[in-house]
Amino acid sequence: MPNIKIFGGNSHQLLAKLISERLGNELGKCVLKKFSNKETSVEIGESVRGEDVFIVQSGCGDVNDNLMELLIMINACKIASAQRVTAVIPCFPYARQDKKDKSRAPISAKLVANMLSVAGADHIITMDLHASQIQGFFDIPVDNLYAEPAVLRWIREHIPEWERAVIVSPDAGGAKRVTSIADHLNVGFALIHKERKVANEVASMVLVGDVKDRTAILVDDMADTCGTLTLAAQKLRDAGAAKVYAILTHGIFSGPALRRIEESDLEAVVVTNTIPQESKMENCAKIKCIDISMILAEAIRRTHNGESVSYLFTNVPL
Numbered sequence: 001m002p003n004i005k006i007f008g009g010n011s012h013q014l015l016a017k018l019i020s021e022r023l024g025n026e027l028g029k030c031v032l033k034k035f036s037n038k039e040t041s042v043e044i045g046e047s048v049r050g051e052d053v054f055i056v057q058s059g060c061g062d063v064n065d066n067l068m069e070l071l072i073m074i075n076a077c078k079i080a081s082a083q084r085v086t087a088v089i090p091c092f093p094y095a096r097q098d099k100k101d102k103s104r105a106p107i108s109a110k111l112v113a114n115m116l117s118v119a120g121a122d123h124i125i126t127m128d129l130h131a132s133q134i135q136g137f138f139d140i141p142v143d144n145l146y147a148e149p150a151v152l153r154w155i156r157e158h159i160p161e162w163e164r165a166v167i168v169s170p171d172a173g174g175a176k177r178v179t180s181i182a183d184h185l186n187v188g189f190a191l192i193h194k195e196r197k198v199a200n201e202v203a204s205m206v207l208v209g210d211v212k213d214r215t216a217i218l219v220d221d222m223a224d225t226c227g228t229l230t231l232a233a234q235k236l237r238d239a240g241a242a243k244v245y246a247i248l249t250h251g252i253f254s255g256p257a258l259r260r261i262e263e264s265d266l267e268a269v270v271v272t273n274t275i276p277q278e279s280k281m282e283n284c285a286k287i288k289c290i291d292i293s294m295i296l297a298e299a300i301r302r303t304h305n306g307e308s309v310s311y312l313f314t315n316v317p318l
Contacts, residue, residue, distance in 0.1 A: 003051055004051065007044070008027050011276075012273075014276060015296075018297075019300065022293060022297035044080060049082070050083050052083055058089060060250075060276070078120030085122050090126065092126045092130070093112055098133065117139060125296065126144055128146060130222065147274075150272065165215040171220075174221065177219060188210075219247050246266055268286050268287075269284075269286050
């Protein structure tokens with residue numbers, strides 16, 4: 001594609017490569033390194049003057065370093081006279097800090113939005129924001145893509161007798177996402193109500209819905225330490241579910257997550273590659289991966305050509 005440059009940060013080089021190959025482009029040349037005092041150094045290795053620049057960087061791994069690298073790359077391209085700079089952020093950093101839920105709590109997602117705008121980003125492409133109101137934190141266009149079409153396809157192709165399955169939300173916040181998937185598949189849904197006394201620790205769970213002798217499919221936008229996920233799976237098995245699957249967009253899997261998944265009642269934990277999963281799949285056989293590079297590549301192509309991206313909300317590109 002002419003007049004387009006795609007650069008990949010250090011957070012997810014493989015995804016950036018898959019996107020550029022899908023578009024028939026080579027990844028732009030850039031050197032990303034750190035000085036001895038840990039400051040980030042960025043050198044853009046080719047002209048971007050008058051070009052439509054897309055920078056692929058996910059909010060994972062060393063989140064703060066990768067965020068700083070993205071900001072510097074955006075600014076480097078902007079002051080090198082790029083026509084437009086789009087940040088492609090498959091997993092948005094600090095998305096869970098999206099509201100002032102206690103005294104003196106920061107709204108860090110808003111701060112990240114301000115930083116991206118000040119750095120020079122003209123447009124943001126992301127996927128399955130933890131809270132959709134984050135789009136309103138920006139004064140520039142934000143395309144929040146959905147993994148749902150790819151998830152629906154995976155369920156139909158890989159889960160036996162999915163017609164009798166029940167889609168389950170592990171918390172009240174995911175009810176809208178779960179009902180949308182259940183409606184598309186024309187199956188039932190259930191909800192788990194959880195109470196937390198402290199962060200990352202669930203006090204109690206109550207299942208609302210019937211899963212007896214049926215396949216339960218837990219659906220959520222992200223999983224970090226997987227405490228909630230594995231407790232929900234246990235609750236579903238106790239309620240008589242024949243099999244339990246979990247499908248997530250962002251598999252962060254920090255701390256004891258992999259051990260918990262391995263020891264749990266889950267048949268499989270299916271994640272997208274918004275975050276690198278290769279090493280986690282090697283260490284845990286239950287983790288399966290859905291490639292979403294074609295969705296991001298098509299969003300980039302449509303953005304570059306000035307076409308609507310709403311087709312991608314309900315369809316997976318061929």
